[in-house]
Amino acid sequence: MASPLVRQAATPLDLASLINTAQDQTTLSGISKILEMLAEVVGAYGCILWRGDDFEGDFLFVLAQWSADRQMSDLHRLPRKESETGVAVSTGKTRNVPDIKKSDLVKFDDTFFTRANIKNFCAVPIQFREGIDGALNFYRNVEEPFNDVELRLAEQAAALVPSLYQIIRDRVGLSLIENVNDLLRDAEHSLVTLLEIDKISGVVKGLCDLFSETFQSLETSVFLSGRLEEPFSYDLIATTWPTNEEFPRGSYEREEDSLTGWVLANAEPVRIFDLGRFEDDKKQLHGKYPGLVWQDSLKIQEAFRRIFKLKPKDPLPPLSFMAAPIMRGPKVRGVIRSCVAQQGPFYFGDQELELLKLVAAQIGYYWSNSLARRDLQQENTWWQELVKGVTNLNSFVQEELSREDPNEDRIFAESLKTTRSVLQGADINDIRLYDEDTGELKFVAFDGEAWEEGTSSEIENRKKRRFRVDDPPTSAGAYVYKEREVYPIPDVEKDPYYSPVFTATKRKIVAPIGIKSKFYGVLDIRGTGPDDFPRHAEAIAEVMGQQLGLYHYCAEKIKELRKLDREQIQAFQDVEHQLKSPVNLANNMIQSVTRGDFLQRLELLLGNDENSKKVTARFREVRGLNRKAKRVTRNMRLFAYLARKQPIPLRPKRLNSEALVRVLIDAARDSRLMFDPLRKIGFWVEPKGFEALNTLEVHGDQDLIEQAVMNLLDNAGKYSFEKTTVQVYAEPTRKNQFCITVTNIGVPIRANEVHLAQTRTWRSERAEWTTGEGSGIGLWIVDHIMKAHNGELLVVPTTIENLTEVKLIFGNR
């Protein structure tokens, strides 16, 4: 009678079903499902799959197991020489043990035997695909041993196991690769904006979890270098080590004495069958991995017992370990390692190591690309900040330089503020300018609280320090002066050119301030924090140095130009002062001599011949030339006032009609003399309209009004066609304002040129053809004379008849 626990031998082997089951597995522990199916076929209570170790040592190890009561055997290893299973493996023949009590080779300290009340078993030798030997054992807990038929079935079943196991391994490997690809693809899509290191690390953790899940590892960890350049320190990025357990190592160094260090140093993968046998297998391991050392920083055996609540004397399964380097080209970027399967199969084979290497390659690619993208994004952000900073700085400088008296100290201060804002880690900064007289660099601008630390004499002495620019150079500033390029000092303690100003300084950059070949000074940037300057720091320093050079050049040029401007204006004034007296005197003398009927009396005296006429003509011409000289001299004086933005001084009094008309008639008469008589240009002042001054109370400076009208007459005469007349008349406007109008027929002023006509030195193109001498400021001065009178200059565009009108409108009092 069969025990209720015995499973009867059922149908023969269903190969299709076995293969399908194998293909459905997603973890290696799925082999247990296959063992269940085979045990059912053979009619066994339980089934254990054994395999040898990598070095054909003295033991066989449990690869997988199944029992009807779902309990795991505590037995993890069997001695080859002293066990029935070992004999089966070594002889290659099935061993049938009909009664375990009668076998000398069966030990009863296995709880599986006692728990399940095993009575008999058979051990069928098998050969795994890697050339490793092993056995498939079937166990029964009934008296009746396996008969021949059942033994044949068992052998057939055992023959299938290596292939079925390989199917599972292949399937699991493929599934892992697919999952890894899916994870990375999703990560790529989501990581398009801010590439934070946490998010990148999160993806690596996902890969570790996948690997651990697939191979039932207790620990899968990844260590990576944080930067794309070559440090030799690799930090923990992700791990599946239980969170309630302390993880002892946060980083590894290359070439340190450890399994992980060996992988980093040699850029080769490592696989160890059982860490517990490291010392026993050392010779063989050193044959494969020369110099390999195991530190056991995880205290793996203790940890395993603790995590799985095993007693101190409970046997441990093989504690397998594998690690693969993460490469980027020829460089080692990190390592991925996985160890200790939590359930069967309790080892990692070469195929698993290949999968680990594949995952390592994916991680390497992803990590490097993500960091590169993150760095690029950061760099872009920094450059954008720099562009923004410099743009704002340029606006500030533009505003400062357009002031009457630009203050370069403010420009320097703002530049240093901008430097600090765009360059991370720029804590203490300054500008030193080069003194050509003494050959020294001296501080002119400061940024950073450290400048104001200490007593007032310490602060003063610090700021007053000077640095010679000797050749050969003995300081960073001197080096920069000589070479005209940025000088970085990543570690001040190791640099021969560093001259300490602040003890807190850890690193420094000295950039030249200059433009083309001209050297003005240096920009000093100091870092005091633990982090290095970012990669682009030197480029930023160079840009800021060039900007400062440009600003300094502009400021100097503006100073020069303003000085020149002031000197020119002063020269105008000086010349005008020198001229005014003799010109006025000559004018007065001529006026007094030629006043009234003097010229008629002279003509009577001299007679009417050609020579006599020439004499009187010359008197008139001299008078005209003198008036012109007076007009030009006065224009220069007015220009000097206006160029200095000073108001035109007025001596206003109520305008008298007769006096004004007399002055204007004299001016018109003298103006006529200035033009070629052959062209027959007439000048006429109509006195009638000026009578309005008798009723309208108009105040003005008669000399300046004469000046304004003379400027207009000069313009009108220059541009008039021959045989025309320049006319001057006056009338009140509709608003009852007094208005003097000068008209001429000549070169036109178009409507769109009217607003230009009153600007300094403007002339239309056609006007340029007909004038030679002249400064073009006449109308501009008239405009200002009228503004000084609260009045207005109005230029009426030329009409069809080539008539141009210019009106002087006096404001109401």
Next chain:
Amino acid sequence: MKVKTPLRVLLVEDDHLQAGWITDTLERAFPKIKVKPIRTEAEFYYGIDAIVSNPPDVVIMDVMLRWTDPAPDMVTPPDVVRNEGYRRAGLRCVQMLAERSATKNIPVILFTVLSRSDLELESLCSIDNLLYVSKESEPEELINKIRNVLSRE
């Protein structure tokens, strides 16, 4: 020194008062003199053929000349005049004389307020008969320059 008579002088000067004074001065110094006035660069430019067919003995050339007098039908100046402006008008006229065989050897006296360095005469270095008198100098200098030029012939 015997001055060729009658002395024919081409006076290119746009200021009528200057022209009158120069003419009077020359007439006092050279009794039998004929002074032909030209008042604008356009007058010289379009009258060059007449000058070539009846060349003067000496030319007195103002440097800064206006192109033309205002008129309803003003002729647009050539590009070189528009580009260089009135300050080099006299030098352009000198160049025109130098390019014609009938006039290239006529002595030309630049009579101007501009200093020699202001004139930028590099382009006219090849013209041997080019002379300079400043308007600030005494009238005798102009007269002596004419005498010297004519006595070399």
